[in-house]
Amino acid sequence: MRGAGMTAESAGASSQDRAKRADAVRNIESIVAAATRLLAVDPDASINDIAKAANVGRVTLYGHFDSRATLIREVVDRAIAQTEEALADLDLDGDPREALGRLLEATWHLTHRFGAVVVAASQALPPDQIRRAHDEPVLRVRALLERGRDAGEFRRDMPIDWQISVIQAIVHGASAAVHRGEISADEAPVLVRDTSLAALAA
Amino acid sequence: MRGAGMTAESAGASSQDRAKRADAVRNIESIVAAATRLLAVDPDASINDIAKAANVGRVTLYGHFDSRATLIREVVDRAIAQTEEALADLDLDGDPREALGRLLEATWHLTHRFGAVVVAASQALPPDQIRRAHDEPVLRVRALLERGRDAGEFRRDMPIDWQISVIQAIVHGASAAVHRGEISADEAPVLVRDTSLAALAA
16 A cells, blocks of 8 residues: 555645645636636636635635636636537438537537637737637537538539638637627527538538 | 918918928828738738838838827728728619629628738727727628518528627638638628628528
């Protein structure tokens, strides 16, 4: 067993270290959760707001994240991981239009959950780090569009890159429209799906 | 005649004042033109970059614009004025689909000309000042959509606000896609028009 031969003193120190590490992990989780929650509605949420919501001091926060940008990068990394996990579970086989409908609905929910995190990220991080957030979802959309174009379901008289941009613009536009109160979060997924399919239909 | 009774001294001072005012106007025009040109391609263009491109010193620039945000507000105000002027000349009568095609093409050219100014503005100004930039163009689009919906040319199973958001998202998405090099500026207006009309078609 690891550490079985330790002296009482070093065991004591190690147990203190473990407690400190557990504290640190708890604080990091609180900070990231608070940052995600606040940034999703207000891209300008400050370090003070986030520390307060996480119930930690500024010094503790800066001990774990040396800048607001570093914290936002962590929030974005986790958002990407959760997005990839959610999309990996989707069935994208069968009729391309129905499959795209399922993919758009899932994408909508993720985009809306992370909301203004995208805005915060685009203000605080370099563009290539933002683009990375879309790489994996884009591959899925692209594969599906290719299949639908080959099957004659989606129009082929436009570049596929343009069609991907249109879908992204519609999804992000819907999120912004919900935040402005122009459409409800309930009607958004259907509007996103129907509008995207209409724009793509052969 | 105004100033006819002035002494020689006050006339001399007045002529100096006029020269100073003419200098100031020239500098302001240079600064705003340089800011528009630089911000259209790089939303993060700095005050130093702008002063250099305008061939004026930082002190002169700050004498006319007390902050980067003030300068950006002036750039945006002029962009709005030019946009309204260009759109006011458009013929929006006749077939709603063709009229919307003309409006979208003009909107595309304006959006692309001012390019990243929108991004710079959204980072430096409060959201309500950004929204104002879209108020007048939006009224035109709305009136045309209402006419096309009434004529049975555009679908009515979606909120008109949503359809306006979709058009804005497609136009801005096209500008971003051109800046990323995914589509060319030449093919953009046709893609914007065809995609928007497909999304709206009854």
